[in-house]
Amino acid sequence: MADALALLAALGPAWSWVIAGLVLAGAEIVAPGVFLIWFGLAALATGLAAALIPMPWQGQTLLFAGLALVLVGLATRLHRRAGRHDAILNRADRGLIGREGVLAEPIVQGTGRIRFDDTLWRIEGPDLPAGGRVRVVGLSGTVLTVEAA
Structure with missing residues (x-):
């Protein structure tokens, strides 16, 4: 565990977010539920932002939380809109x-x-x-x- 933390510290915070995003996106493939992908995308975006704009870990965490909320909210809204069409699926009547x-x-x-x-x-x-x-x-x-x- 200490080796993994040392490796992440050596890679820097931007790479830590990118790796976390890839792990979350990979977890979505292993355990699909159309939920983890949005956290993965938020982590990837946070990693890119951290690479471009120097910010403290508190700012990165807030950015990740904000992006995750926006992306999950957007996905939920899109899913509900698509769900209206799914309601008639397999309903011949x-x-x-x-x-x-x-x-x-x-x-x-x-x-x-x-x-x-x-x-x-x-x-x-x-x-x-x-x-x-x-x-x-x-x-x-x-x-x-x-x-x-």
Whole structure:
């Protein structure tokens, strides 16, 4: 342990940050979670800043903490935005909105059935005869809401 500390002291603070950044980025590869990479990038940026601008270790630590907060916050925001699209992944019913089809059964008293691909769906909408064309405009649970197309 003493040898490692002596080596880091000999390399200087900038290289210590760069090595820490590479170790954190490598840890992200070994144990993926899309979290350590941001700390690794913050450490790399701190190392580059420490190499260009002489600053005490307190300033380097504050810079690292600030960069880590900003990067993790940005990544969280981007992940949430992308998560909205992931919510419809593997949800065939969400892909039906806007789709048009032919009624398999008539819509009587507001309910009927329609076939999309290999599934027979319950639908709600205006009364229409079998064979009528409809467009899916909404979804409530497993029941599609349709209108005449």
